Each structure stands twice: as C-alpha cells, then as structure tokens.
Amino acid sequence: MTKTIAFVNQKGGVGKSTSVINVAACLANKNKSVLIIDMDPQGNTTQVYSNITDDDDSIYNLLLKKPTEKITIKSLKKNTYINDVDLLPSNVLLSSAELELVNKKHRESTLKNILKENKVHCDDYDYILLDCQPSLGLLTLNSIIASNYVIVPLHADIFSLTGLELLTKTISKIQIIYEANTTILGFFFTQVNNKEPLFQEAYNLCSEIYPDHLFNTYISAGQTIDQANATGQSVIHLSPSSKPAKDYQNLTIELMKKAS
Numbered sequence: 001m002t003k004t005i006a007f008v009n010q011k012g013g014v015g016k017s018t019s020v021i022n023v024a025a026c027l028a029n030k031n032k033s034v035l036i037i038d039m040d041p042q043g044n045t046t047q048v049y050s051n052i053t054d055d056d057d058s059i060y061n062l063l064l065k066k067p068t069e070k071i072t073i074k075s076l077k078k079n080t081y082i083n084d085v086d087l088l089p090s091n092v093l094l095s096s097a098e099l100e101l102v103n104k105k106h107r108e109s110t111l112k113n114i115l116k117e118n119k120v121h122c123d124d125y126d127y128i129l130l131d132c133q134p135s136l137g138l139l140t141l142n143s144i145i146a147s148n149y150v151i152v153p154l155h156a157d158i159f160s161l162t163g164l165e166l167l168t169k170t171i172s173k174i175q176i177i178y179e180a181n182t183t184i185l186g187f188f189f190t191q192v193n194n195k196e197p198l199f200q201e202a203y204n205l206c207s208e209i210y211p212d213h214l215f216n217t218y219i220s221a222g223q224t225i226d227q228a229n230a231t232g233q234s235v236i237h238l239s240p241s242s243k244p245a246k247d248y249q250n251l252t253i254e255l256m257k258k259a260s
Contacts, residue, residue, distance in 0.1 A: 003259050004115070004128040005185065006147040011163050012134035015153045015190035017044035018225060018235075019248075020131040025234035026252035028084040032126040035077065038090035039111075039143050040133040041097075046089040048232050049080040053091075060093040063110055063142075064100055073118040082234075086125075098138040107138065108178060112146040136170055144171060145178050149185035149259055154206070156192040156199040156218070161206060168210075185258050188215035188251060217251040220244050 007016045017040065024034045037059060038045045046052065057076055065071045077086045101107045115122055122128065130143045144150055150171060154160040164187065174180050187210060192199055207214050224242040228235040235245045 002122055002125050002128060003149065004130070004147045005149045005151055005255075005259065006130040006132055006140075006143040006182075007153060008132045008140060008144065008150050008167065009152050009154070009163070010134060010136045010140075010167060011155065011160070014134075014155045014160070015219065016040075016134070017042075017048075017131050018229060019151075019153050019188075019190065019219070019251075020045050020129050021048050021229075022234045022236055022245075022248040023252050023255065024085050024127075024129055025082060025236040026249050027127055027256075028082045029236065029249075030252070030256070031084070033084045033086075033124065035073075035086050035088065035122070035125045035128045036080075037088045037111075037128060037130045037143075039094070039139050040090055040131050041092060041095035041139075042133070043090040043092070043094075044229070045131045046087065046091070048229060048234070049082075049085070049087045050078045050089050052078065052089045054093065056089070056091065058091040058093060059088045060091065060097050062088070062114055063094075063097055072121070073114070074121045082237075094139070101138055101142075108141050109145055111142040115146055136167070141174065144174055144182055145180045147182045150182055151185045151255070152187040153190045153219075154187055154202075156189045156196065156202060156221075158198055158202045158205065160189075161202060161209070164206075164210075184213055185255065186213045186215045189218040191221045192218045193221050194218070215251060215254050217247055217254055219247045219251065 027034050132140045132143045220243040222244045224239045225244050228238040
C-alpha cells in the first residue's frame, strides 16, 4: 500500500526540502518508487528535481482545477533525473492558492480528494512525499489531512522544541476536527554539529519528552548539502560517502521501519 508522508515544520530553514530530496533519492536506491508533491510555493524541491518555469502547469493547477478541466496527477507529473522518482512541481502561483481555496467547498480536504480521484495512478508508488511550506496555513493543513504520516525535521537547538509542542498540539486538533487518519511518524534533527552543547541539550530533552517519536538518526551539517542543492542534486548522488549522505541513508531505513 502506498504510504503518504508529509514533511512539516512551521519554521523555515530546518531542512524540509533538503530532507524530501534526499529521502526520495534513498528510497529510489532501495528500489522504491516515489512521487514528490511540492506543496511549498518557494519550490526548492522543484528547482532541484525539475527545470519547469512559472508558465508551466504545477500542483497549483491541480488544486484549483475547474470541474471541466481534465488535469490529473498522471498528466501533470514530471520525470526527474532519478528513474524511480516523479514530481508534482510547484511554482510561484502556489503562493496565491491559499486565498483562492478559502471559498472552495471542503477546501481543507482538496489534496486528499485529489489523491483519491487519482488512486489508480497513486497506487503505482510505494511512497508519496509532501514537501510543505514553513507555516501551518491551508496548504500545510491539506498536506497533513492527505497524509498517513507526518515527519518533522528540527533545527539542532533547544528553541525548536517550543515550536514542536505547538505543532504536535495542532496535529492532534486536526486529527479530531477533521477526523484525519494521520499519525506522527517522528522527529529528527538536521544541520547537526554533535559537539555543540545546545544540540546535546535539545536531543536529550526531546528524547525525554517524546521517547517514541525521536529518530535515532540525525543529519550532520556539511558543505556537501549546500553544494548538492546548488548543483541541483541530492547529496546521495553528489557525495554518497559523505557523512550527510550516510545519515540520510540511515534515516530512510528508520523511516521505512517506522512506516511499515
């Protein structure tokens, strides 16, 4: 069965897009087929995996399509440079989607309904990964409701835990209000220098508060990640023997076990 996972954090700069890019690459290396849905108007994941322009159709067109329009996931998806990874791209138009969705019936379930309508094609994938924008707005709400699981990348400091408490409470409310069948798969730290006292403090505190949700794996800081993003690659392909690449490989193994 296809597993749909949303990468969520209302804070920016925590490595959501980087993690989606690299987890997708790691899953493909394990012969798993992946569809990435870029729900972030910034489109960082799209920029790495595709060369579409703002004039091309994107997930925006699917979210706001009229009943007479015959736009589907199959017609919209783009191939990437990785054989088993496809992409539903984002572009700047997505930034206006929240305003345009406000008056739409069942607006918070728009993406979930799209996945249902396209179930035959979605079933071709082992995993669907959603890259969410850094907010808890309507696009992120759609992503959470459409997902089986939520995974939360965290910046490696104690301040991240304040935002994490808000996020977990918000997800609990979403589960109740919208009867969403999504669960928190776990949290993991990114951009880590494990010699930093602030990281050790944050990791220890997070493991005490959320012992069942904290991934054992954390993602090490390194220039290879910046280089990979700048050159439109995953770190897995640019430098497979680097520490961040190995971390993402281990994270993906954990993710697969938790979601099994």
